Amino acid sequence: MKNILLVEDDLTYSRIVKTFLGKNGFSVQTAIKVKEAQQLLSNSTFDLIIADFRLPDGTGMELLQWTKSNYPQTQVILITHYSDIRIAIKAMKLGAFEYITKPINPDELLATVNESLSTKVTETTSAEATVIRTASPKQKYKSSYVIGSSTEAEKLEKHIQLVAPTDLSVLVLGETGTGKEFVSRRIHDLSTRKDGPFVAIDCGALPKELAGSELFGHVKGAFTGALENKTGHFEMANGGTIFLDEIGNLSYEVQIQLLRAIQERTIRRIGGNKETQIDVRIIAATNDNLLLQAGDGHFREDLYHRLNEFTLSAIPLRRRKEDLEDFADQFLEESNERLDKRVTGFSPEVWEIFLGYDWPGNLRELRNIIKRAVLLSAGSHVEKDALPADLYEPTGNLIGNRSNTSSISGGSDLPSPKDYKSQWVEQEKELIQKVLMDTKFNKSKTARILNMDRKTLYSKMEKYGLD
Structure with a gap:
């Protein structure tokens, strides 16, 4: 029997979810605070944590980060309100298996729980478990990149094909969820390094005190806890491409090390004195204004110019509605395969909602909404009732919608004014x-x-x- 820790401060809601999961064969313990959950995790073994984002003494995000640092094999599902969508997306990047939104549909919850417990977390260091995604010649994957047919999409693809065969460092700009990693992987796939590794690192998830070690490696005894030699991500990416997401989160000291690695094409492990030659193409990404940070003294201007030999901008979904159908069809195919479903399309009403929505979470939000809708759809097409109400109701952003009798809901029914x-x-x-x-x-x-x-x-x- 799998053990689940449910962290939810709404006691009525917690009891409903615990009972539901218990009836489906799971052992569930509950907590209402972050500290209480940490104590339980220290004393017992759990396969999965389901945590509400808003807790009395902290957030589910804080619990997620603590868990991934101390118990990287434990899966985490975050529960959010739809207004927390950007936070939920950030949680996914920090290692959450999935996020689900209130009001929770029981079938969606059960499917997500089963899927998380059947997915094996790679046994490695906590930082690697949450931030590394490596593709090598021996690892085949199906690319989810969609070129699109809008004018901006065609321009982006043209620039990608122009810069890909070169060895120029590329800076990819764009909002959260716009597919900056997909753009970077597309560059790698079209480059002469396509048979080499593609190593993606979320710099925002690297522990500040260990970022240098994670990127460049360390020798045994370099610092407390360095019990053996460690190969850094730059060495792992040798002969291929290294993708540094959220580059603006690196500390000033690590920026100096990175600048030296770019200039000299050598790295030195922390605590070592041996120089190692590296042949790596660097692609960096950010949603920050690095020039503003440079002017404020928080990002090295010389590093910015080294990284910015060529700039690409990932396009927000609200500005490429002409490509919405291409993305939706791709995500529908992915969701059918992942959930073993046979949904063939979207109703006209759903298309009208999709085209009228602003998509603040961009492609990542679209993918998750389609996956949820496919799970909930009984027929051949996704219908309106399979979508979150927030997509089409101006006052639908409720904390738990009790009018939805098929949902597990909680919280207050207080709608916001329309404007x-x-x-x-x-x-x-x-x-x-x-x-x-x-x-x-x-x-x-x-x-x-x-x-x-x-x-x-x-x-x-x-x-x-x-x-």
């Missing part, structure tokens, strides 16, 4: 603009006053045209 979002956006823009003017555009001081990190401030400034 609340637009009012909030305008107020936020005015507040940021006022503080920037008061601080004479001192971004560090502005971020402190607004109680947000610099990355968030940069992102909002760009969004509101305040840079």
